[in-house]
Amino acid sequence: MPDTRIDALINVFSGTLRLWRGAMVYQQTPPPPQLLKLYDIEACPYCRLVREVLSELDLDAVILPCPKNGTRYRNEAIRVGGKAQFPLLVDDNTGRVIYESGDIVDYLYAQYGRGRRRRWRMLHPLAVISSQAASLLMLRLGGMTGLRARPSRAPQTLLELYSFEASPFSKPVRARLCELELAYRLRSTAKAHWRDIGPPSFRDQLFKGEKGTSRNRRWLAEHTGQVQVPYLIDANTGTAMYESAAILRYLDRTYAVSA
């Protein structure tokens, strides 16, 4: 089985541990004028909890990868927030700079959703434990990607990735973007209708109806004729592509530098 399939299988288990949070849109929010910024480590269980909520509120964001030993955005994060702790959310719409996953999740639900019930906030420690278990699973079985920086060259223009947090095939791509410290505009593409559930090849045979049940899903349907993630757009080279294995090869070929 190719590596990406094994990774995807491990990600299915880790997604199940998180009860598939970050797979469905709970509320479609009008996009705020300024993009949110998230200083993030893909393998960090706390960052995962925040990314799940971006998917569930259908919020796009600029993801600024800060892997261990990274230099490209880590110093910027310390300048902005005062310390190297991740996740760190910056919302230029309100001037808020927030550490602590629980506080960030509360803030996102309050600012862009319908608020979060107190009992969910009280359950945050449980969410942390299951997210840690999910990360541990990937560490033990998948070698934990998306943790440490690898040498790379920086693109001039932000990459764009259509993805949602629980997507098993998107995770390895986000992990590689993190390791290579490649910032990207996350186009949240979580499922907004039960018709969206299931692998695209199977689902598209079953449901012939209109594709595109959320902003970014509609965009994919209109511009590419299908709805599948991950989908990468790189304006630096005029590239736009589906298929996680091909995207990983492209990122390595284009941006990785041998140490």
Ligand SMILES: N[C@@H](CCC(=O)N[C@@H](CS)C(=O)NCC(=O)O)C(=O)O
């Ligand atoms: N209580 C914090 C914990 C955050 C945390 O410990 N993050 C780790 C990464 S998983 C970190 O920032 N480590 C410092 C580093 O990576 O340099 C939260 O919920 O956000």
